[in-house]
Amino acid sequence: MRSIKxxxxxxxxxxxxxEGRGRAFSFTLxxxxxxxxxxxxxxxxxxxxxxxxxxxxxxxxxxAYVMPALSKTxxxxxxxSDTHRPEGVTRTKxxxxxxxxxxxxxxxxxxxxxxxxxxxASGGHMLPDETVVAEPFEVExxxxxxxxxxxxxxxxxxxKLFGPVASASTGARTTSRSFALRLRPNQDFAGGIEDxxxxxxxxxxxxxxxxxxxxxxRFTHGGATEPFATELAITAGTIAAGSSGxxxxxxxxxxxxxxxxxxxxxxxxGDNPVLMTMELVLEVLG
Numbered sequence: 001m002r003s004i005k006x007x008x009x010x011x012x013x014x015x016x017x018x019e020g021r022g023r024a025f026s027f028t029l030x031x032x033x034x035x036x037x038x039x040x041x042x043x044x045x046x047x048x049x050x051x052x053x054x055x056x057x058x059x060x061x062x063x064a065y066v067m068p069a070l071s072k073t074x075x076x077x078x079x080x081s082d083t084h085r086p087e088g089v090t091r092t093k094x095x096x097x098x099x100x101x102x103x104x105x106x107x108x109x110x111x112x113x114x115x116x117x118x119x120x121a122s123g124g125h126m127l128p129d130e131t132v133v134a135e136p137f138e139v140e141x142x143x144x145x146x147x148x149x150x151x152x153x154x155x156x157x158x159x160k161l162f163g164p165v166a167s168a169s170t171g172a173r174t175t176s177r178s179f180a181l182r183l184r185p186n187q188d189f190a191g192g193i194e195d196x197x198x199x200x201x202x203x204x205x206x207x208x209x210x211x212x213x214x215x216x217x218r219f220t221h222g223g224a225t226e227p228f229a230t231e232l233a234i235t236a237g238t239i240a241a242g243s244s245g246x247x248x249x250x251x252x253x254x255x256x257x258x259x260x261x262x263x264x265x266x267x268x269x270g271d272n273p274v275l276m277t278m279e280l281v282l283e284v285l286g
Contacts, residue, residue, distance in 0.1 A: 001271065001273050002273050004077045006157050006186075007074075008157065010156055010186070013184075014183070016163045016184070017179050018164040018166050019146070019178070019179050020178055021174035022051070022174055022176055022281060023173060023174045024175075025143065026140050027046070027138070027141060028138050028139075029058070030133060032132070035110075035128065035131040035133055036108055039053065039097060040106045043141065046143055046172060046173075047143070047170055048144065048145065049101075050143070050144070050148050051141060051143040052142050052144075052211075053096070053142070054095070055092065055138070055139040055140070058139075059091055061089040062130060063090045063131050064083050064130035065084050065127060066124055066127065067124040067125070067258065068081070068124070068231050068256070068258040069229070069258050077185075078213075078228070078229035078276070081258075083127065086116040088116070088117025089117055089135075090134075092137075093112070093115065094112055094233060095112025095113070095114075096111060096112065096233035097211065102150070102151035107128060108128050111124065112124075112233055113256065113264075142178075146168075147164045147165070147180040148165055149162040149163065149164055150164075159277075161182070161277050176284060176285075179282040181193075181280055182278065183274050184274065185275060188272060189273070189278060190272065193251075194239065202282070203240070204241075204285040205282045206283045207237030207239075207281070208282075208283055209234070209279065209280050210232075210233060210235075210237060211232070213274070213275040213277065214267075214274060215272075215273045216257070217232075217253070217255060217272055219268060220268055225263045227258050229275060230255040230256065230275065232253050232254070235253060237251045238250050248269060250266060251272075252265070253266075253267055
């Protein structure tokens, strides 16, 4: 399987996880608010301090983002491009967000695909402090109680990355057993999720959110992304018994690579290793 050497030593625990309780809900991001504050308000209104969300068509402006890029210094296995600030209103096609905490304040990690006002199709990593909701749009959210994604230094990748940590209950109404997860580098995405579910007695689960990166990508439709550095959003994901009776993860994703190539599809199980991180929430269904 493909692998990328990281600057730091790998830790023994390859999946960071916290169990909590969660609930799915939808809300509308309000125009004129920074995207971060609009998302925070939506979760807070339901009693949650954080969680994950997915969206389709939306409108952002002002808007700022970065794309994956090669590392110029060698201090990281890959890095970010210079900041892009397209003029006018950018129309999103899809996206996935993790809402948590960084340096004691709300923060998000958000990847998506979009079309800029000049018609350019692009994608990447949205910047929380420079992105504003231009028109109201609805998102599908999943709040988690008892766990919080918190940005902490990660010696393996030499980045400050979101990972789940236990948190005090906010008393929010919840409906299901849920796990906040972070997959560490150089493990197969589907295989890691399947192994985790087997280890925790989970027979069926749904993925909510989903932000991270893989070392290129291989799709069941036969397509492949060869450039190794990607920014990826999960658009749908389930884990259930396959035809053989064994657990199988069905992972539909969209990504942009460091050359600007865009790809969408279902990932091949066993051939899509994580590059830097993969954050998501598993809702246990059985």
